[in-house]
Amino acid sequence: MGLRRRMALVVVSVVATPLAVGGCTTERKATVRSVEREVPAPEPKVTVTPADRSRDVPVSAEVTALATGGKIVVVRIADDRGMLVRAERREDGSTWVPTVPLRPRSTYTVEATAVGDSGRTTTRTATFTTTAASTKPQVTSTLYVADGRTYGTAMPVTVGFDPPIAERARAEVQRRLFVTTDPPQPGTWSWVDDGSQVYYRAPDFWRPGTTVGVRAALEGLPIGGNRVGDTDRTATFRIGRQVALEIDNATKQMRVLRDGTVIRRIPVSLGKASTPTSSGRMVIMEKHQRTTFDTRGEPNGGYVVNVADAQRLTWGGEFIHGAPWSVSDQGHRNVSHGCTNVSPADADWLMGVTQVGDLVTVTGTEVRLESGNGWTAWNTSWEQFVKGSALPVPDGLRPAPTATPRPGAVAGGSPTPGPAASVG
Known part of the structure; x- marks a missing residue:
């Protein structure tokens, strides 16, 4: 009946039995009396979580309000x-998430109002108290994007964890990781096998000009029973122009593309047979005008060298950098310890063209890029990437591209540093 008041119709019938007299009959008409009786419309039932008078609620708590009959x-x-307390409703409508963590040992009141099918309203109130500040050991998180920065179109949203997140705890952690994009370009999260990193990306590269907001809302979150999250981390960043580097070991050449068009070719020298460069799709992670490679104590290392115009590609220490000592080898043979050597002039030019978050593709070397050695979110197909999510992937994201997109398929800063290993 929509919002009209429900009515119950009670019909009472009284029927007289006809009498037969001689050759004629006299009929008494049956009388039917209809009585309408108004029945009060039911109120909706509201349930709130945390329940009223709950105690020791985590500061990461979300509020759930459910209505039956409205x-x-x-x-x-x-x-x-x-x-x-400002809170935002999840996209699935299940809960309200406070935009900042709740305070320890504090009392909060929730009022939830529902409108029933009949138009009647119900308000439910619940009061709960948060737990004291946790003394459990924390999981240290790192958000590898910085607020206000501009990144390349292949920049994945990356969160690192120390110690790594056990598989049984990943779904709960992932539920507390939020990404927004403007214009909308939905994606999903995917975990590295060892749980040390989780990446967020869309099926295709970011569109230039996109604004991305991220929140890792982990403060006080129970993780695995014996640890808690360290803090909330937030950032809003922008996607800049589309630039990609393609390095081919067969030709010993690098192609630099902007919006899918080759703008320069650069001779390179890659890792020699004993210290090969990794083949795969990487992302520029850091840029340094000057840095020092100190490999003392590392396998195949033992040297210290100052380098200019260095751009990190892996945690293991593979960089693109200026190498004046190998200019005569560049374009002809591999002599490095795993890095991509270019001339000082080319290295200086590259620093003015590239951004953290630009895609670098290396092909034809002796070893494959290891998952998690850098930001390896693009080193797999979309079909494989979504399998790394600890939560169900929305239906709209399941139809996958038939092939990993090439850098030119898209229309048109430095994060917190990781391990300091480097190779020359």
Whole structure:
């Protein structure tokens, strides 16, 4: 009946039995009396979690409000001083997530109002108290994007964890990782096998000009039972122009592409047979005008060298950098310890063209890039990438491209450093 008041119709019938007299009959018409009686419309039933009078609630708590026989229209959260707590509703409508962590050992009140099918409303109130500041050991998280920076079109949103997240705890952690894009370009998260990193990307590269917002809302989150998350981390960044580098060991040449068009070819010298360069799709992670490679104590290392115009590609220490000592080898033979050597002039030019987050593809070397050795989100097909999610992937993201997109398929800063290993 929509929003009209429900009515119950009660029909009472009284029928007289006709009498037969002689050759004629006299009929008494049956009388039917209809009585309408108004029945009060039911109110919607509202359930709130955390339940009323709950104690020791984690500061990472979310608020759930469910309605039976109606829908939730207002959820209001206030602290013990009466100040409203801002919260955002999840896309699936399941919970409201406070935009900042709740305070330890504090009391909060939730008021949830629902409108029933009949138009009647119900408000449910619940009060809960958060736990004291946790003394459990923390999982240290690292968000590898910085607020206000501009990155390349292959920049994955990357969160690192120390110690790594056990498989049984990944779904709960992933539920607390949020990404927004403007214009919308939805994607999903995918975990590295050992749980040390999780990546977010879309099926295709970011469109230039996209604004990306991320929140790793992990403060106080119970992780695996014996640890908690360290803090909330947020950043909003922008995607810049589309640049990609393609390095071919067969030709010993690098192609530099902007918006899919080759703008320069550069001779290179890659890793020699004993220290080969990795083949695969990598992302520029850091850029240094000057840095020092100190490989003392490392296998096949033992040297210290200062280099200019160095761009990191892997945690293991593969860089693109200026190498004046190998100019005569560049374009002809591999002599490096795993890095991509270019001339000082080319290295200086590259620093002015590339961005952190640009894609670098190396082909034809003796070894494959290892998952997690750098930001390896693009070193797999979309079909494989989505399998790394600890949560169900939305249906709209399941139809996958038939092939990994090439850099030219897209229309048109340095994060927190990781391990300091480097090779020359």
